Amino acid sequence: MSNQKTVRPKGSLLAALDVGSSKTSCFIGQIIDDNGTFEIIGVGNRPSQGMKNGKVVDLDAAESVIRQTVHAAENMAAEVMKGYPLREVVVNVSGMNARSFGHSVKADIGGHEITDNDVRRALAKAQERESKDNLELIHTIPTFFQVDGQDGVRDPRGMFAEKMQVDINLVTADAVSLRNMSSCVERSHLEISSLCVGAYASGLSSLVDDEIDLGCTLIDIGGGVTSFSVFHSGFMIYCDSIPLGGKNITNDIAKGLTTTVEHAERLKVLYGSAMASQGDDGDLIEVPRLGEDERGNPNHIPRSFLVGIIQPRIEEIFELVRARLSDSGLDRVVGRRVVLVGGASQLAGMRDLAEHVLDKQVRLGKPLRLTGVPDAVSGPSFSTVAGLLTYAAEHIDEMPAEIIAQIKPDSIIDRAKLWLRDNW
Ligand SMILES: Nc1ncnc2c1ncn2[C@@H]1O[C@H](COP(=O)(O)OP(=O)(O)OP(=O)(O)O)[C@@H](O)[C@H]1O
Numbered sequence: 001m002s003n004q005k006t007v008r009p010k011g012s013l014l015a016a017l018d019v020g021s022s023k024t025s026c027f028i029g030q031i032i033d034d035n036g037t038f039e040i041i042g043v044g045n046r047p048s049q050g051m052k053n054g055k056v057v058d059l060d061a062a063e064s065v066i067r068q069t070v071h072a073a074e075n076m077a078a079e080v081m082k083g084y085p086l087r088e089v090v091v092n093v094s095g096m097n098a099r100s101f102g103h104s105v106k107a108d109i110g111g112h113e114i115t116d117n118d119v120r121r122a123l124a125k126a127q128e129r130e131s132k133d134n135l136e137l138i139h140t141i142p143t144f145f146q147v148d149g150q151d152g153v154r155d156p157r158g159m160f161a162e163k164m165q166v167d168i169n170l171v172t173a174d175a176v177s178l179r180n181m182s183s184c185v186e187r188s189h190l191e192i193s194s195l196c197v198g199a200y201a202s203g204l205s206s207l208v209d210d211e212i213d214l215g216c217t218l219i220d221i222g223g224g225v226t227s228f229s230v231f232h233s234g235f236m237i238y239c240d241s242i243p244l245g246g247k248n249i250t251n252d253i254a255k256g257l258t259t260t261v262e263h264a265e266r267l268k269v270l271y272g273s274a275m276a277s278q279g280d281d282g283d284l285i286e287v288p289r290l291g292e293d294e295r296g297n298p299n300h301i302p303r304s305f306l307v308g309i310i311q312p313r314i315e316e317i318f319e320l321v322r323a324r325l326s327d328s329g330l331d332r333v334v335g336r337r338v339v340l341v342g343g344a345s346q347l348a349g350m351r352d353l354a355e356h357v358l359d360k361q362v363r364l365g366k367p368l369r370l371t372g373v374p375d376a377v378s379g380p381s382f383s384t385v386a387g388l389l390t391y392a393a394e395h396i397d398e399m400p401a402e403i404i405a406q407i408k409p410d411s412i413i414d415r416a417k418l419w420l421r422d423n424w
């Protein structure tokens, strides 16, 4: 909460699990200093099963992959973990199961010094407004403070004031989807220590401080979901998602060229591009025919044909993102900076097409500050899992239960004053 962060103590072990539509990854980290910096000591990564567009559709299949992935990470970290199995993990919530709501809470301070309790109470008030049976609160992030009409206050605690206003980004998740995910994780004998929205985690790992402060939109283009988050003044102020990703591009290719999904995936990665370039017409690529073995006569098509299948789908994705950002009303506030991550951001021409459709300044991102990680698991597909570790290391205070748990009991006099304040 606010910018006085509580960080995990040196030596602590942290574990993160990202169950994506395409792959399931687990990172185990250890805190190496007093600022929450961590080193990766174990990594597991497997193709996902039983997942579709960020939701569990087959519990057994998803659970088996989670178990294998966690075991792989534990084996790599065995020396440091000294044979103790993992107990707790931070798990991502797919953007498809989450929603972000802005709330503004006003509090009468009555001329005294604003305390931690005053801030927590304001946050708890916003939480009450969003508490519904079918939803679970994931994040309560204070994004803006105003004290007696003065905005731009980073941390109001300790200031004397009559009135305080707090703007809060509340992120809720669909309780049924969460229950399915937690049942998969629990069947692997793990406990979920906290939940974090994927696009928030990706931002925490892949944006630089200036981007988080001055304003930036992070877009994570995964296999089945494109999720995005907006950061400003040090906080995530909004997140949302669209149920389309790299798998849709692959399926379009398989249908358009009547080939298998495996061949389509290979063609996409090897020859695909989000934007046409000169010479595409002259380049011929080989497309194995559907239902024939490798020795059958392949088709030959110009590369421009492949690009012609890919480009409209990616345009559609960016246009939907642009529309959502514009509907949120935050588009102008946040400025022109965009960072792309997620496996599908690696497609050639992605940055140029994003600049064209979004009319923003776009860079390709990947997790920063990853030390000790093999190259194969340090690219933009791993922004979420890496960010989950940052979340576990530095953002303990934002977990909704913590906010209420840490409201200190008031003295009888304080309580009476509060009662008067709230009821008169
Ligand atoms: N080099 C590449 N070029 C183009 N696309 C790629 C490349 N590498 C991976 N992809 C695509 O990235 C997608 C997977 O991305 P990622 O690993 O971020 O997904 P995920 O996190 O499992 O899924 P989601 O976040 O949607 O639940 C796949 O569709 C894959 O085809």
Ligand SMILES: [Mg+2]
Residues within 6 Å of the ligand: 020, 021, 198, 220, 222, 223, 342, 384
């Ligand atoms: Mg993902």
